[in-house]
Amino acid sequence: MSYVPSKLRKKIDWLFKRAEGALLPPALLAAAGTHLDPDGARLALRACEDDVAVVGDQARLAALLQAVADPSTRGDYQAANGVCGVRRFDAGPRTRIYQLTVETFPRHINNVYAVVEPGSALLFDCGSGLPTSRRDLALGFAVVRSMYEEDIRWEALDWCVVSHAHVDHYGGVNHLKRTSTAKLAVHELDARVLACFDERLVLAMKDVDAYWRRAGVPAARRGPLREMYMASKSLFRAEPVDRTLRDGDVIGPGYVVRHVPGHCPGLICLQIHDVLLTSDHILARITPHQFPQAITAFGGLEHYFRSLAKIRELPDIRLALGGHEAPILDVRTRIDEIDAFHRARLDRVLAICEVPLSVDEVSSRMFGEQEGYGVILAIDEAGAHIEYLHQLGRLRVDNLDEVATSEDPVFRYVAR
Ligand SMILES: [Zn+2]
Ligand SMILES: [Zn+2]
Structure with a gap:
């Protein structure tokens, strides 16, 4: 199977979901709100046609067009692909x-x-x-x-x-x-x-911020990261x-x-x-x-x-x-694939840590410049792998004297 960028895959899924609005009874469509109106479904159907060849969903599109034209085939389409x-x-x-x-x-x-x-x-x-x-x-x-x-x-x-x-x-x-x-x-x-929830939010933010300090994330970057971390969680009670x-x-x-x-x-x-x-x-x-x-x-x-x-x-x-x-x-x-993926990533971290590096530095070498919430996720991911290698004794802290004496040390890890 050829590689399909995940953004395009998501877009096609989204378009199909809207296009399948054409299969719903009109009363349900009206109740579902404007994002699934008949015009929107028609437009989505047409938009599907442009991208669908890249994803390889031609058969599904053909079946959907047939189901729209011939109600007797709708059951088959629904059984194979679902609907909306x-x-x-x-x-x-x-x-x-x-x-x-x-x-x-x-x-x-x-x-x-x-x-x-x-x-x-x-x-x-x-x-x-x-x-x-x-x-x-x-x-x-x-x-x-x-x-x-x-x-x-x-x-x-x-x-x-x-x-x-x-x-x-x-x-x-x-x-x-x-x-x-x-x-x-x-x-x-x-x-x-x-x-x-309120307690958890405050304590989690403290723990994450302490980790970022130790990981070597500079103060100027931690402020915006904190805001982002809290923003997605502030709506819950x-x-x-x-x-x-x-x-x-x-x-x-x-x-x-x-x-x-x-x-x-x-x-x-x-x-x-x-x-x-x-x-x-x-x-x-x-x-x-x-x-x-x-x-x-x-x-x-x-x-x-x-x-x-x-x-x-x-x-x-x-x-x-x-x-x-x-x-x-x-x-x-699938489990074997995921397991192998992380084992390979552990090897990569070891190779990167030939010279002493902070978690933040390993993160940017592994994932490049990230934006938005991606920065937080990249530090987490690098941090998880470094921590495991350190637990196994395959990485050591290189700047031990500084860690012992400094109030707020950045840990630097190097392969043993
Ligand atoms: Zn999830
Ligand atoms: Zn989750």
Whole structure:
């Protein structure tokens, strides 16, 4: 398969989602709001035609054009591609999993899952709470009811299970608690982020800032980074958690919690029979973001590797569905790829650290000049790899005298 830039992939997905508005009943289209009006769908369909050859989606476009022209083919199109960002997957004898694609931040797409079977309706994650996120969730529920004829209502959910305390996954909890009967469940290591949000925000900012100092990020750059760090998190208000989860717990009608710390301390996968909802633990294309456990306990690469191995050993996982991106048909192969990627990155860090360098310097050698939130993510990623190599004794701190005597030392690491 040829390489497709992720921006183009996202654009095509977005255009298809809009273009498929042409398949919805007019009443639903009207209720869904102006972003899916018939004119918009027609325009999106035409825009698809320009880019689709690059991505290799000609067959899907042809099928969509046929479905628009001939309603008798709509069922086939929907079964193969879903409709308006909603796809259905079956798990076990009678459980349906609906994947709802939701724009949680500008050009940032999350997958939220509604898991339905007789007598039970559970939501896995709930978006960011921003207007685009709420809009796409409302559309998703309308599509599930109308196009898949599923009797599910947002107002009458049993559970919302939050996979981990990153705001694109839990930010919608405030809106959910005001508008739905859903009870809130989250892993015990992430519960305090939701329940004691104000404290968490202050303490996390302190810990991150202390890490940046030690990583050698100059004061002039730390100010704007702090603002950025706080900005994406300032919209949430603390929310009581109804149930805290632990590894092996069962929630709903037999869904099993798999605790997978690494990308986030309280990250869980939820096993629904032979399907695993992997959230940000395992994704189809990108390798999930890593940060050093010096910032927050239960993070770090050692935990992540162990959590990858844990999922690799689960028997009978037929399908994995991530918190972003496409379904994963072979989760073990994907785990091996991610594992190998990080092992190669560790080798690269060792090679870069032939001379003593700070985390910030390693980060810019690895990732070049980053912009916006990318700066924070790059420092986290470099920091996680340096920390792991240091834990293994393969890097050492070169300026030990300075670290011992200075109030505010920058650590410089060098390969042993
Ligand atoms: Zn995450
Ligand atoms: Zn995420």
